[in-house]
Amino acid sequence: MSAQSNSHWDRRTLLRAAAGLAVAAPLAACGSNNGRGGGGSGKQLQQYFHAYGEAGVEQAVKRYAKAYSKAGVSTQWITGADYETKLFAALLTQQAPDVFEFHPQIQLVKSGQVADLTDIIEPVKDDFNPADIASHSYDGKIYGVRMIDDPQFLFYRKSMLQKANVAVPTTLEELIEAAAKLTTPKVKGLFLGNDLHAVEAPLIWSAGAETLTAKNEIGYHTDGVVEGLRQLRKLFTSGSLLLDAPADFWDPSAISQGLCAIQFCGMWAMPVMQQALGDDLGVLPFPKVGSKGRPSVYNGGWSMFVNAKGGDVDAAKEYVKWLWIDQKQYQEDFATSYGFHIPPRTSIAARADKLKSGLPAEGVKLFNTYGHFDNIGWTQAMWSAWDSVIADCVRKGGDPEAALDKADRTVGRELKKLFG
């Protein structure tokens, strides 16, 4: 094409483009749906959820949101294993969610990212599990509404233990021996997740230690924990631990597909496991480590928080109050209709019939007997430091003392920044 015909083409296109822009600009202005109001149809809120593995949860969350009449609520369903990374990054931007689910962690409070929810929780405070209130409180204020409690423990195939003539293990050493006896060419004895991060806290508690002491000082660096790390290393190299499974610990497929005899998982996966294995299923806490230890269960879970820097904090709080405080039928549906979770509200837990008999009831018993809740002072950076401990001494075979010393430096730096 010649230069001249080019400029001719330019002019016509330019005119057309200009006209197009003139038409499109106002349209674009009212069409922007960033979940931040301006839609003309009342308030708009955006909520973040990590992707639950159980079928139907996403639809349920969207159904609850749709039923809310005072604001339009859009849901971001964050898939992938790095929910916290996406959440933390989004919280710094204009596109941050108004409400989001996460775990209680003090850096969110200290950096002013989560709003004080004391006023909406206070009237029903007595109906909540006191431990859930404590784990969300700092300086007398409550920062999140617990939605579900998720105890994590070991699931085992009764028939396989019987066949191998193995008793239910009560110590980590016995668990390691059992794993060895249960291992066959086709089935591995034990699955603790591909990178073992899920058993970090249970290992600390089962060794009789704490992540942080009551004074917010390092509590995990004890001889018992060092001993536990040594034993885990032995297990890691024994050949009886399932590694690099296609799905991680939170997914029930390793045990339900017969890849392992014992799996560390959460109560959420119990319905799927029961469906696959029927009665051939038992549960046990993470066994004690060393003589001073005691069995432990990690009472994880998810809570709803309000972004303190969001566009309309009051509207967001109102929505959280409506769904996670007032709407008990939704809360019960969320806790028991998909995966199994323990409702943090006593009144709802009392009527959750599905959790009252059989294996679910045993799970609830473990939760009540051996459970440890989140410590608000134990932050994501500290979890991450412990990922490195497991990587350095259990997976790589380094010295546990050196790995813990390295974690002490990271955790110490965090504690100093948080508590002075």
Add this chain to the structure above:
Amino acid sequence: MSTTTTRGIARSAPAGPAKARPRQGLGANRTLNFWLFTGPFLIGLVIFVFVPIVWSVWLSFYDARFTVTPSHFVGLDNYRHMLSNSDFTGSLVTFTVFAAFIVPTTWALALGLALLVHRLRLLRAFFRSVFFLPTACSYVAAALIWKMSLFNGVRFGLANTVVGWFGVDNIAWVSNPSPPWYWLVVVTVRLWLQSGFYMILFLAALQNIPGELYEAAAIDGARRGWQTFRYITLPQLRATSTAVILLLLIAAYQAFDEFYNLITTRATWGQTPLMVLYKTALGASQDYGSGSAGAVILTLLICVVTLFQGRIMGFGRGEEST
């Protein structure tokens, strides 16, 4: 804007002569057109490249935790922290090892494929496409396939099935760093993904080598095969080779996707520089100050290495001087 007369001429005149015609009064239009066409791109470049770079440099001097608009100036503290951070310095070693694996293997494989496809008489376009196709696949998707089906640790994983034929026990390819099988996984995935692209570059260069050179060599008694390849083909490909190696090095420096998905940030080995920066700035500690300082250090390093490599291999001097 052009006048109506140019329009008339453009219609009647063929393209060739019209180009030669002197154009008056078009200077201003040219400037306008220049900005009109490059404007959107330049605006994007400024907003998405220059502003973040400047912002990042600014952040690197501040205590920026959980914020990107900090107020507490800390001078060179973040730089000190990053340079004494064993994770960050270790990541430079990881990168070097990775580059030492991936650059020569991709170079050799891409060249090998190009030579094979170049000699084909039949189905050349077909094979060219087949080898190029993996380039279109996303790194994340490929990494997940490698992790979950080819190199998973259970007995029915492809790699474990193959080693099983030789009586070898199941291997945890990624979880267990001793022996470091994870290198095999990350190197093969990238090899599969990028070789086809560099093959195309070599293929183009091969087609540009004049046939007379080979004829002259044959007359001078050069044997076909290795001798011709060593003394004719390879020297003729020097400029392309240099460019390919430079591109491969830069790509290796930027390695993130497959490491992040295969090895994950929970490990302490196999962490590339970008992963460490990601973990520092966007991960658990949300330390944008230190993350930015690391990014600045990395940028400087890339500049130095690129200049140094240009010196040694003569990239940019053109083929004549080689």
